[in-house]
Amino acid sequence: MAVQYQFSAIYFEATRVCNLRCPVCMTASNNPQVVRQSRRQELTYEEIRDRVLVPAKRLAVRAVGWSGGEFLLRKDAFDLLRLTVDLGYKCNVCSNCELLDRDMLLAMKEATRGDLTIAVGLNSIGEDNEWSRNAEAQRTLEVLELCRELRIDRHVIITLGRYNADSFERTVDYLVKRRISYNRSPLVARGSGCAYFKDQGFTREDLKERFHPVLRRHVNGYVSYTPFFLSPELHEQVSGGRKNGTVPQNPPIGCWVGNWLALNAEGDVSVCPVLLDELTTGNVREKPLDELVYESKIFADLTDRSRLKGRCGRCRYQYTCGGCRAMAYYHTGDYLAEDPTCFFDPVDETTVSEYEEETNRLFKKYLIVARHAGFYERPDKPAGRPEDKPAPRRSSPAHGSGKTAPSADGSGNGAGRPARTGGNGARDPGSPNARVAAAEQDPPPANRSV
Structure with a gap:
């Protein structure tokens, strides 16, 4: 095969x-008719083993997240x-908490x-959680505390929409204070x-x-x-220089399309849950999972970010x-169009965001956390990129921050954009948030920093 894909997780x-019966359920699990039809087509244990998990080894997958x-x-x-x-994967389970008691855990x-790792949905620690989820926030918080007592890694998924814009900061502060990792997922026009x-989708x-x-x-x-x-x-x-196509790995960042695989109960495959x-x-x-991925135009498109259009493409x-x-x-x-929810308006590839320095600074801290959590490997030396063209000169754009692009050391001597065609990807350990928050509070020794 011409391209060797490597994905972090399923x-x-x-x-x-x-x-x-959550009102905005993206799997339409609150719709009895959809559920009845799905149950007749649900993949069996043997199909999951032979058509998904075993072929996933050939895609370098390291973690499997089970959900519903x-x-x-x-x-x-x-x-x-x-x-x-048994197959050597890390295991994550996304649950609504209703069945999770001490014995079950x-x-x-x-x-x-x-x-x-136990992952739970929690859109707000307040009463507005119940607008989008058919569950009390307190029950979810109790399960998170029980996981802490039992020394089980825990993670929270927050689905963002206008309904929780006012409470989002308070929810995140609550989680960070308790060393609970989290990621955001957007409300989308899928299922219910x-x-x-x-x-209710955010603007x-x-x-x-x-x-x-x-x-x-x-x-x-x-x-994520x-x-x-x-x-860059x-x-x-x-x-x-580790990438899956042109999608950065070691560690994965930004949009995770190109770093993971998604399957539904009936066996359909997509690039994102x-x-x-x-x-x-x-x-x-x-066809087995690996063959579907290798033959897919969608995966070919989305592991090559040089194909992105509009603002994202420049x-x-x-x-x-x-x-x-x-x-x-x-x-x-x-799926290749510009992201209409992004608020950055670059003139061209020389336009630098006012938030780049802040992002770089926190990313360096994040690398310490990532190494401690086991999903970042410091390379012996940066991978060469002989295919790169000479870097374009950086000029102060007419719009934007007015900065010129810095080099990796922050000197301002920009080395140009990353290559539009990348090498083989790294074998990232998969769903990375499990130990991140604890590591942030109790980081490894200073000599392990990047």
């Missing part, structure tokens, strides 16, 4: 069956957990030999979210004024958001950010 919605619906409602859930670790920890996307102004300032503040929410204003020279230097059902590359019943952060591909698709129907 996100697997293994069932649509659920014991909650409610994954634990599958009768073979524990068999799948044991299979996950201990049984899951035993089945995964202690290599377990279709009815709410137009009115460019919401992102700039309400969400992005909070996301920039803490390194434990630092692995856009826009991400990281100097800095990532090239610290990563050793929030694009499942809407943008698929085929079904694993037709942006200095085209590679280290990439723009949210889901927002591009749901707003325009084109």
Whole structure:
């Protein structure tokens, strides 16, 4: 095969069956008709093993995240957990918390030999959580505390929309204070979210004024958001030039499309969990996972960020950010279009964001955390890029910050954009947030810093 892809993780919605009825559920698990139809087509244990998990080894996948619906409602859930670790994957389970008590958590920890992360959805620590989730925030917080007592890694997924713009900062501050890692996911027009996307999906102004300032503040929410204003020279230097196509790895940053794989209960494959059902590359019943990926035009397009259009295609952060591909698709129907929720308006690739220095500074701190958590490897030496063209001269743009692009050491002697065609990707350990917050509070010794 001409291209050797390497992906960090699989996100697997293994069932649509659920014991909650969340109004904006992107898997439509609150729709009995959808669930009934799905149950007749749900992948079996053997199909998951032979068509997904074994072929995923050939894609260098290191972690599997089980989700739903409610994954634990599958009768073979524990068999799948044991299979996950038997095949050498890290194991993450996304649950709505309704079934998680001490006995259940201990049984899951035993089945995964202690290599377990519990991920939960929590859109707000206040009453507005119940607008989007059919669950009380307090129940979720109790499960997070129980995980801490049992020494099980924990993680929170916050789905962003206008409904939680006012409470987002308070929610993140609560999580950071308790050393709980988190990431953001956008409300999208998938499943039951279709009815709410137009009115409740966040706008460019919401992102700039309400969400992005909070996301920039803490390194434990630092692995999966856009826009991400990281100097391409800095990532090239610290990563050793490791990429999946042109998508940065070691560590992954910005939009995670190109760094993970997503499957739904029926076996359809997509480039991102929030694009499942809407943008698929085929079904694993037709071909094994690795063959679907290698033959997919969608994966070929989205692992080559030189194909991005509009503002994303002329942006200095085209590679280290990439723009949210889901927002591009749901707003325009084109997964390569510019991200319409991004508030950065570059004139061309020389335009530097006013937030680049701040992003670079926190990214260096994040690398310490990432090494401690086990998903960043410091290269012996940066990978060479002989295919690069001479760097364009950096000039102060007519619009934007007025800065010239710095080099990786911040000297201002910019080394140019990253190559539009990258080498083989790194084998990243997968879903990286599990130990990030604890490491941020208790970082490794100073001599391990980057």
